[in-house]
Amino acid sequence: MEQLNAQQVHAALPFERLIPALRQAFIQGATVPLRHHHDMAHPGHRETTLLLMPAWQDGDKAGVKLVTVAPHNQDRPSIQGIYLLLDLPTGTPELMMDAPALTARRTAAASALAASYLAPKSAETLLMVGTGTLAPLLIEAHATVRPIRKVKIWGRNPEKAHALAESLSHLDLVFDVVDDLAEAAAQADIVSVATLSRTPLLKGEWLKPGQHIDLVGAYRPDMREADDEVVRRCRIFVDSREGALKETGDLAIPLAQGIIQPDDVQATLFELCQQQHNGRTDHNELTLFKSVGHALEDLAAAREVERQWKEPS
Numbered sequence: 060m061e062q063l064n065a066q067q068v069h070a071a072l073p074f075e076r077l078i079p080a081l082r083q084a085f086i087q088g089a090t091v092p093l094r095h096h097h098d099m100a101h102p103g104h105r106e107t108t109l110l111l112m113p114a115w116q117d118g119d120k121a122g123v124k125l126v127t128v129a130p131h132n133q134d135r136p137s138i139q140g141i142y143l144l145l146d147l148p149t150g151t152p153e154l155m156m157d158a159p160a161l162t163a164r165r166t167a168a169a170s171a172l173a174a175s176y177l178a179p180k181s182a183e184t185l186l187m188v189g190t191g192t193l194a195p196l197l198i199e200a201h202a203t204v205r206p207i208r209k210v211k212i213w214g215r216n217p218e219k220a221h222a223l224a225e226s227l228s229h230l231d232l233v234f235d236v237v238d239d240l241a242e243a244a245a246q247a248d249i250v251s252v253a254t255l256s257r258t259p260l261l262k263g264e265w266l267k268p269g270q271h272i273d274l275v276g277a278y279r280p281d282m283r284e285a286d287d288e289v290v291r292r293c294r295i296f297v298d299s300r301e302g303a304l305k306e307t308g309d310l311a312i313p314l315a316q317g318i319i320q321p322d323d324v325q326a327t328l329f330e331l332c333q334q335q336h337n338g339r340t341d342h343n344e345l346t347l348f349k350s351v352g353h354a355l356e357d358l359a360a361a362r363e364v365e366r367q368w369k370e371p372s
Contacts, residue, residue, distance in 0.1 A: 060152050063364065065160035071367035072161075072360060074203040077168045078175070084359035085172075085332035089116045091354045093301065104131040110140075114354035121147045122358045124158050130255075138162075144361045154365055163192055165360040166350060169298060169328065170273045171200035173348035174249060176331045176338030177296060178271035182248035183208045188240070188261065188284075189254040190214035190223045193275060197251045198227060201273075209233045211243045241265045252276060252284045263288025268343040274309055275350045283308040285347075287318045293347035295319070296338075298328045302351040309349055328353075 063071070095111035108128040115121035126140030140158035145151060174182075182205040187194050190212065198210055210232050214220040217236060224234035237243040244250055244265040252261055253275040261272070263286055272293055277284045290313050297303035303310055304321060313319045326336035339346055 061154055061368075063154065063156040063368065065157040067368075068157050068160035068364055069164060071364040072164045072168075074164075074168055074171065074200045076367075077164060077360060077363055078171050078200070078203060080363045081165065081168050081172050081356060081359050082175075082332050084355055085328050087116070088329065089114050089355050089358060094354060096306075101129075101131070112352075112354040112357060114358040115147055116358070117147070119147055120358065120362060121145045122354075122361050124162070124354065124357050126158050126162070142357060142361050144358075144365060154361070154368070156361065156364055159192075161357060161360050161364070162352070163196055165356040166275060166352065167193060167196035167200040168360070169353075169356050170197055170251065170275060170348065170350055171204045173296060173298075173328060173331070173350075174201055174271060174273065175204040177346040177348055178205055178249050179269055179339070179342070181206065182271070184211065184247045184249070185209070186211045186213065186237075186243050186247035186250045187223075188213050188250065188252040189276065190216065190219040191253060191255075193253040194223055195227055197253055197273070197275065198232075199230065201249055201251060202230065202232065205249065207232060207249075209235065211235045211237045211247060213237050213240050213243055249273060254284055255282070256284050257282050259283045259286035259289075261285045261289055263290075263292045266292060266345055268345065270345055271339075272345070272347040273350070274307075274347065277307045277309045278351065280306060280308050280311045283312060285309055287313050287316070290319055290323075290347065293345040295324050296326055296328075296331065296346065296348045297324055298350055298353045298356070300324055300327060302353065303349050306351050307349060 091114045097109040098106040110126045112124040142158045144154040220236045251273040330336045
């Protein structure tokens, strides 16, 4: 069984191929049990989280992601893990690959897939809130599905924001590091937020008609990237209802407070890709996609890695 490192996984998943692969996976579907989520106590530190995410397509392929999240790590990444792709009929493990790289690319691709249905077709300006691992991938992925020309970057650390812009100088985009988040949010066609914030960064009063909001962080019920007014004003879309309504504070908190109702979620990526919902229907509406991650995305990305790896060069 071969094992692929992070660099090999990234190289095997260009967005021009990964985004259509995800679209096809959401059309076809798969068996995806609820993921196992275990918080393991680590006295003196925040708990270490263990995630197990299986998925399979009957008679074909199966995969499982095993990931640990250790926020206290200083000398190694906080997110580590592996993805194992198996032949389902025989149960034979076929390919093992770096899970953080796979997760990062499929997460960005899922946001771009959602934007292909929800963002204005003429979107030219993207605001990236956050400067972490996902930020460069989200910028590239969104620019794959919309005619993005200008990217504004906001981060708590301006040096990291400038470094992010410099790292993407090879892209045909104009970058602008900003310090006024409110002003930048009002000027953007797409606002993508990928942070570890526990309190809202994006405010609904800043938004203008016709924007698309892409919320990628806030992976726990006690974390938020957007305030109540954002979710109240926007038409809400998610990758899966089961996860989005429970696992992220961006939706779970306003749900608990009665600000929004479960029926306010318009559709999932399954329904968008299967054309059961039209996505954006009005030029002036505000749309929001909340990403929490789905094991189908991992399986689709892992299968794309396998195809690329086996293709003759």
